[in-house]
Amino acid sequence: xxxxxxxRLTLFMLLAPFLLWxxxxxxxxxxxxxxxxxxxxxxxxxxxxxxxxxxxxxREPIYWNTLLRTAxxxxxxxxxxxLVGFPIAYYIAKIAGRRVKGALFLACLIPLWxxxxxxxxxxxxxxxETGVVSSVLQWTGIVDxxxxxxxxxxxxxxxxxYTVVLFMIVPLASTLEGMDDSLIEAGYNLGGSGFTVMxxxxxxxxxxxxxxxxxxxxxxxxxxxxxxxxxxxxxxxWFTEQIYEQFITRFNWESGATFGIxxxxxxxxxxxxxxxxxxxxxxxxxxxxxx
Amino acid sequence: xxxxxxxxxxxxxxxxxMSASSWAQDTLRLLTWGSYAPENxxxxxxxxxxxxxxxxYSNNEEMISKLRATGGGGFDxxxxxxxxxxxxxxxxNIYKPMDLSMIDTSVYDTSLLGAVKENTTIDGxxxxxxxxxxxxxxxxxxxxxxxxxxxxxxxxxxxxGRISMRLKRTILIGMGYAxxxxxxxxxxxxxxxxxxxxxxxxxxxxxxDNVKTYWTGGDDLSNLLRxxxxxxxxxxxxxxxxxxxxxxxxxxxxPAHGALGWIDTFTLPRKTRAEEAAxxxxxxxxxxxxxxxxxxxxxxxxxxxxxxxLTSDQLKQSFNDAFSRQDIANIKWFANxxxxxxxxxxxxxxxxxxxx
Numbered sequence: 001x002x003x004x005x006x007x008r009l010t011l012f013m014l015l016a017p018f019l020l021w022x023x024x025x026x027x028x029x030x031x032x033x034x035x036x037x038x039x040x041x042x043x044x045x046x047x048x049x050x051x052x053x054x055x056x057x058x059r060e061p062i063y064w065n066t067l068l069r070t071a072x073x074x075x076x077x078x079x080x081x082x083l084v085g086f087p088i089a090y091y092i093a094k095i096a097g098r099r100v101k102g103a104l105f106l107a108c109l110i111p112l113w114x115x116x117x118x119x120x121x122x123x124x125x126x127x128x129e130t131g132v133v134s135s136v137l138q139w140t141g142i143v144d145x146x147x148x149x150x151x152x153x154x155x156x157x158x159x160x161x162y163t164v165v166l167f168m169i170v171p172l173a174s175t176l177e178g179m180d181d182s183l184i185e186a187g188y189n190l191g192g193s194g195f196t197v198m199x200x201x202x203x204x205x206x207x208x209x210x211x212x213x214x215x216x217x218x219x220x221x222x223x224x225x226x227x228x229x230x231x232x233x234x235x236x237x238w239f240t241e242q243i244y245e246q247f248i249t250r251f252n253w254e255s256g257a258t259f260g261i262x263x264x265x266x267x268x269x270x271x272x273x274x275x276x277x278x279x280x281x282x283x284x285x286x287x288x289x290x291x
Numbered sequence: 292x293x294x295x296x297x298x299x300x301x302x303x304x305x306x307x308x309m310s311a312s313s314w315a316q317d318t319l320r321l322l323t324w325g326s327y328a329p330e331n332x333x334x335x336x337x338x339x340x341x342x343x344x345x346x347x348y349s350n351n352e353e354m355i356s357k358l359r360a361t362g363g364g365g366f367d368x369x370x371x372x373x374x375x376x377x378x379x380x381x382x383x384n385i386y387k388p389m390d391l392s393m394i395d396t397s398v399y400d401t402s403l404l405g406a407v408k409e410n411t412t413i414d415g416x417x418x419x420x421x422x423x424x425x426x427x428x429x430x431x432x433x434x435x436x437x438x439x440x441x442x443x444x445x446x447x448x449x450x451x452g453r454i455s456m457r458l459k460r461t462i463l464i465g466m467g468y469a470x471x472x473x474x475x476x477x478x479x480x481x482x483x484x485x486x487x488x489x490x491x492x493x494x495x496x497x498x499x500d501n502v503k504t505y506w507t508g509g510d511d512l513s514n515l516l517r518x519x520x521x522x523x524x525x526x527x528x529x530x531x532x533x534x535x536x537x538x539x540x541x542x543x544x545x546p547a548h549g550a551l552g553w554i555d556t557f558t559l560p561r562k563t564r565a566e567e568a569a570x571x572x573x574x575x576x577x578x579x580x581x582x583x584x585x586x587x588x589x590x591x592x593x594x595x596x597x598x599x600x601l602t603s604d605q606l607k608q609s610f611n612d613a614f615s616r617q618d619i620a621n622i623k624w625f626a627n628x629x630x631x632x633x634x635x636x637x638x639x640x641x642x643x644x645x646x647x
Contacts, residue, residue: 062642062645130520248352251356
């Protein structure tokens, strides 16, 4: 064996776990789900192949309304997450001292040590009619009776922003960290106002980080399950819930699989559109924000 | 060199994992409902038999779906309701017939045992024995809603935002009965049944304003009632009896049109790996003193022939406070669900959830 062979073999061995993971955990299950989505149930235990499940989705307004609702709320959440996350990321990367920086990152990370479910229940304890916020408001005399802050779309949005904001902050902060401070100083020296410097220099430089963060946040939100259901209550229609209902309550695996494929296609399409509109490509986004 | 040290460690970990699965006879993987496997009962069983019990909490739909996904594997004993055996077995082949000679059937209430046998016998093979029975009806805070007596009263505008429901098939059927129909009798006729649940759904959509939120589990419902956020809901009687012991204003109310009766069973998944342990568990929990522990914990009555007495005095009191003799005679027992029914119901339930 030549040295080159050895090197190639080493590379292959190092890549093998990753390739196996992609193949066994991602590609094969999706192919299986796709095959299932083309199966039509004629009668108990009798099946044929065809596009009926996809047509059913188009014919039933409840389903595509839910998908559109999920997508639009996810986009709103992504935008809000950016608005909330950008100042924090900027502060961490550019203003905070070395020690404060670490503490701030840690403060952002701590909520992630607790499971999704516990965090959602935390919100419920705070916001329910007999909860902490309602009691405090009554005690201070701002409101007369108990207020219900749960079970509406605004609460769902707040809960989702809270859950995913870290995934916006980290790529943003690391992109901004790589930015030379002299670029900002030069902007001011040339007479730019704070706003102009932000708009013409900082944001364009941070674009790959913004896009990377947005993609992660959008995907996490569109695919989330617990937060929208627990905080949304009786009117929460979330597409993942629809998939669960098809699989579990209706025993309709075919239609559940169809919805799964549709969610994947739809979110991928949205991300592709976002990349096109922002003039970024997946390659530059990932490469720069990781730098 | 580090890799060389790591390898034996990995190998031994693998061996431990493998031997753990070959020791499966010593564990019983139980798929059941929340509150059906109290800690003190499990501890006693483990001490007496040396068999470890692994509990997974679930509900009817999830039990069937989980077993369907594995072809009846992954669990050694399941507890679906009596009406969920027949169709699921015919369509998905997920259960295994029971060897009734392994079970001491003399301790059972003969009518419950007979009813479950009748519902779950396919081609001469019996698939289930009963464990707990109970009813679905209303849980009412009688101080806040003294005259709430029927499923249709859940739609009374006086209780706007003060009602909860579980958005599952029970609410459709209960509402159907409240509207003077007979949903169980219509099981065989899909168009007739579809008409009944469509009408029920219309009514439920109309009064969605009354609903604060849909509950999904017993704890969920208990919290809503305890905190006073809701005054009534559809409910399982056991959950309501438990609440009654905390707050005497809250108790179960069998609806005027009859409470809906179910029997949760013991059923073997097709690929059970610890059949013997499963029979041991079944016989163990039906001993009078263990049945009493179980019943006091869950709030439901066991299928033991003295089931009504084998529970805590408090729960006995709650039961007698809720049910008159006539209410018991009026219970409508869930009939076997024909295949495909749940798909129709699911669609109707989606419509209710999506309505604004």
